[in-house]
Amino acid sequence: MIIVNEHAREFHLQTQNSSYIMKVSPSGHLLQVYYGRRLRHQSDFSALHQQFVSPISGTPCYSKAHPNFALETACVELGTSGKGDFREPALHIEHGDGSRVTDLVYKGYELHDHKVPLPDLPHAIDPNGEAQTLAITLHDTVKAVQVVLYYSVFPYVDAITRSQEVTNQGEESITLERALSFTLDFTHQNFELLSLEGKWANETQLNRRSLSKGVTSIDSKRGVSSSNHNPFLTLVEPSANENNGRCYGFALIYSGNHQAMAEVSPHGLTRVQLGINSFDFRWPLAPGEGFSTPEAVMTFSDKGLNRMSQNFHGFINRHIISPRWQNRLKPVQVNNWEATYFDFNESKLLRLAKKAKKLGVELFVLDDGWFGKRDSDSSSLGDYFDHKTKLPNGVTGIAEKIRDLGLEFGIWVEPEMISEDSELYRKHPEWAMTCPDREPSLGRNQLVLDMANPEVVGYLFAQLCDVFRRTKTSFVKWDHNRNFSDVYSRHLSKDQQHGYYHRYMLGTYDLLFRLQAEFPDILFESCSSGGNRFDMGMLFFMPQTWTSDNTDAVERMSIQYGTSLVFPLNTMGAHVSGRPSHQVLRITPIETRFNVAAFGALGYQLDLTRLTHFEERAIKEQIAWYKQHRQLLQYGRFYRLESPFESNHAQWMVVSETGEEALVGYYQKLQESNRGYERLYPQGLNVEQDYTIETRKQYMNIRQFGELVNGEIPMINLKDRGVFHGIVANRYLQEVDAEIYQLNGDALCYGGLPLKPQFNATEWTEHFRFIGDFGSRIYHIRAKDNDA
Numbered sequence: 063m064i065i066v067n068e069h070a071r072e073f074h075l076q077t078q079n080s081s082y083i084m085k086v087s088p089s090g091h092l093l094q095v096y097y098g099r100r101l102r103h104q105s106d107f108s109a110l111h112q113q114f115v116s117p118i119s120g121t122p123c124y125s126k127a128h129p130n131f132a133l134e135t136a137c138v139e140l141g142t143s144g145k146g147d148f149r150e151p152a153l154h155i156e157h158g159d160g161s162r163v164t165d166l167v168y169k170g171y172e173l174h175d176h177k178v179p180l181p182d183l184p185h186a187i188d189p190n191g192e193a194q195t196l197a198i199t200l201h202d203t204v205k206a207v208q209v210v211l212y213y214s215v216f217p218y219v220d221a222i223t224r225s226q227e228v229t230n231q232g233e234e235s236i237t238l239e240r241a242l243s244f245t246l247d248f249t250h251q252n253f254e255l256l257s258l259e260g261k262w263a264n265e266t267q268l269n270r271r272s273l274s275k276g277v278t279s280i281d282s283k284r285g286v287s288s289s290n291h292n293p294f295l296t297l298v299e300p301s302a303n304e305n306n307g308r309c310y311g312f313a314l315i316y317s318g319n320h321q322a323m324a325e326v327s328p329h330g331l332t333r334v335q336l337g338i339n340s341f342d343f344r345w346p347l348a349p350g351e352g353f354s355t356p357e358a359v360m361t362f363s364d365k366g367l368n369r370m371s372q373n374f375h376g377f378i379n380r381h382i383i384s385p386r387w388q389n390r391l392k393p394v395q396v397n398n399w400e401a402t403y404f405d406f407n408e409s410k411l412l413r414l415a416k417k418a419k420k421l422g423v424e425l426f427v428l429d430d431g432w433f434g435k436r437d438s439d440s441s442s443l444g445d446y447f448d449h450k451t452k453l454p455n456g457v458t459g460i461a462e463k464i465r466d467l468g469l470e471f472g473i474w475v476e477p478e479m480i481s482e483d484s485e486l487y488r489k490h491p492e493w494a495m496t497c498p499d500r501e502p503s504l505g506r507n508q509l510v511l512d513m514a515n516p517e518v519v520g521y522l523f524a525q526l527c528d529v530f531r532r533t534k535t536s537f538v539k540w541d542h543n544r545n546f547s548d549v550y551s552r553h554l555s556k557d558q559q560h561g562y563y564h565r566y567m568l569g570t571y572d573l574l575f576r577l578q579a580e581f582p583d584i585l586f587e588s589c590s591s592g593g594n595r596f597d598m599g600m601l602f603f604m605p606q607t608w609t610s611d612n613t614d615a616v617e618r619m620s621i622q623y624g625t626s627l628v629f630p631l632n633t634m635g636a637h638v639s640g641r642p643s644h645q646v647l648r649i650t651p652i653e654t655r656f657n658v659a660a661f662g663a664l665g666y667q668l669d670l671t672r673l674t675h676f677e678e679r680a681i682k683e684q685i686a687w688y689k690q691h692r693q694l695l696q697y698g699r700f701y702r703l704e705s706p707f708e709s710n711h712a713q714w715m716v717v718s719e720t721g722e723e724a725l726v727g728y729y730q731k732l733q734e735s736n737r738g739y740e741r742l743y744p745q746g747l748n749v750e751q752d753y754t755i756e757t758r759k760q761y762m763n764i765r766q767f768g769e770l771v772n773g774e775i776p777m778i779n780l781k782d783r784g785v786f787h788g789i790v791a792n793r794y795l796q797e798v799d800a801e802i803y804q805l806n807g808d809a810l811c812y813g814g815l816p817l818k819p820q821f822n823a824t825e826w827t828e829h830f831r832f833i834g835d836f837g838s839r840i841y842h843i844r845a846k847d848n849d850a
């Protein structure tokens with residue numbers, strides 16, 4: 063709800079659990095009054111206003127008429143520079159006369175009973191008509207520049223989106239030197255900053271640090287939002303943890319260069335800002351022209367990080383994912399990449415598909431290597447015609463055969479890239495992102511296409527339409543495998559080069575808008591060497607993202623844990639891969655690989671035609687079980703319980719809307735000797751209900767027991783590593799002892815579930831759990847009345 067106190071010139075934005083209050087100061091500036099837990103509405107919030115009662119030495123006062131008011135110490139709604147605010151600005155303009163002072167004051171507001179759309183950029187949507195938008199117009203006191211600040215309120219997910227639109231209403235051209243999406247100022251500095259950082263195969267690592275005076279900045283200058291710094295940050299009070307404490311989360315709905323800053327001023331105010339990176343950004347605005355920034359979303363939780371993440375998850379599921387894909391179950395896929403890499407032919411793929419079908423897989427995704435003469439990563443990007451040696455019947459032929467097997471067909475493309483060794487490059491070298499007279503630096507042997515050139519966008523649209531149509535594909539994996547270098551467009555004028563990174567994104571988004579309209583039934587998966595572009599901008603077009611090229615189960619515990627800070631499970635591509643892990647050479651149990659991947663959009667990415675009998679049976683049961691619980695696994699309310707960043711274990715869970723059913727993932731890195739007692743503390747259940755807790759039926763490979771096999775497992779005499787041991791290990795499914803517990807909801811939630819102790823070097827009985835190195839369990843919790 064948005065309430066305006068006309069007389070007091072105050073705006074109160076209310077969500078279910080938060081309030082955001084602004085006011086117009088006597089000087090006309092729009093000031094931030096309060097952001098936090100929801101407040102009852104009052105006709106006047108002046109008791110909360112900042113007091114400006116005397117001038118501050120060393121700080122310019124705003125004007126003779128307002129001698130006690132200093133912008134430097136005010137909580138403003140949009141930081142500008144030139145009138146005494148020395149903090150980083152959100153908007154910086156060079157005016158026609160070369161002056162660079164901007165002073166914005168209040169002009170008026172408009173209230174809309176809907177979400178106002180944002181042109182040309184991905185943005186929050188509101189298919190169920192839940193949102194309201196407040197548009198506040200500011201104008202410069204001298205120059206003919208107008209800024210509209212948009213605030214859209216999404217009450218059920220405690221989120222508010224913000225963006226600004228700058229219009230040049232004067233006679234001369236102006237230049238935007240910086241245009242971030244929002245400013246939010248707090249009057250104190252009692253915060254820590256939590257962000258997601260990483261690198262290839264090591265995405266979304268948690269980084270929590272104290273703030274101190276000065277600017278802490280995280281950004282991307284790579285052309286993509288990047289795995290190095292996700293366009294997201296949280297300010298948390300120092301004592302906040304997963305379940306307690308105040309957290310302010312911010313994320314950008316954008317996929318290009320971004321910049322986030324948390325700044326503590328000399329007077330102990332904290333400013334947070336997020337938007338397009340101002341590095342290498344200048345945007346000329348001719349008379350009459352306007353510029354809209356991407357939207358940022360902010361959410362407040364006073365119940366710790368879990369609630370903040372649930373707000374983000376709800377926001378993404380209801381207001382970012384296209385309505386066509388909201389709440390739709392993601393298919394179980396097999397992807398041939400780690401099974402074959404570039405080395406495949408039609409019969410190899412069909413064997414893989416047949417086996418996948420037998421195991422219960424629903425979608426076959428043909429990865430890289432099906433086009434041009436692409437037998438390695440050094441050629442053919444841009445040439446989306448059939449690789450006839452590998453696929454004599456073309457991609458259309460294999461697609462048909464896959465469908466005949468009863469599987470859906472999906473295909474990999476990397477449209478924004480070009481190989482030097484390609485027909486496209488030979489024809490259009492000027493379409494590549496390269497600088498005149500400089501040898502371009504290659505990344506993965508390839509160059510980036512100039513997406514700021516509408517001819518390139520048009521070419522790609524035609525090519526992709528052709529591929530998608532003739533293969534009748536129902537799934538597209540859209541890759542983007544290098545960061546930018548040699549940034550220059552041969553299509554743009556000299557003046558436009560400064561905004562190239564953003565123009566690239568506008569071109570890419572234009573292509574995606576067109577494809578989304580043309581192929582609404584295709585499920586797109588975004589990928590950028592894994593999670594190098596995992597952001598809400600891409601999710602707007604593509605309801606899931608390939609979380610990481612690292613499919614090792616242990617590494618994935620951290621990557622998926624970190625990713626869950628912002629992104630819901632149904633958006634995270636998560637695959638079971640082979641042994642050892644192709645990224646880290648670690649061997650983990652097939653059941654753990656599944657138990658981790660099950661909390662995501664599940665897939666298999668290994669050579670299914672070479673499975674042992676043990677693996678085959680385990681996988682068949684995994685897929686059947688996943689399908690049975692898929693709704694909960696993809697859309698349940700998610701809680702992080704134990705952090706792999708701080709512990710030898712990871713735990714997380716999903717719970718149904720009613721709290722009657724839940725699944726807990728429990729993961730161990732290394733087995734510890736003589737370990738103490740463990741309890742499971744689930745969240746989100748109903749204290750007044752009684753629950754049964756049971757482990758998912760899973761299997762152990764007796765190879766794990768080596769020479770202890772005969773002592774620990776009652777079985778005919780086996781010689782460790784003997785031929786017979788191998789045969790039995792590959793065929794025999796040793797069921798893990800089922801754990802079954804019964805507990806009242808209140809005891810379960812408040813007291814925690816005492817788990818059976820782990821194996822302790824003594825004996826193997828049903829009283830112990832044998833988890834072992836890289837072992838795991840999934841606990842299924844059901845309210846007793848619901849027991850089938």
Ligand code: GLA
Pocket residue numbers: 399429430439474541543589590591592608611
């Ligand atoms: C990237 C992706 C992988 C795979 C390869 C194909 O690395 O992240 O999943 O698709 O490209 O070249």
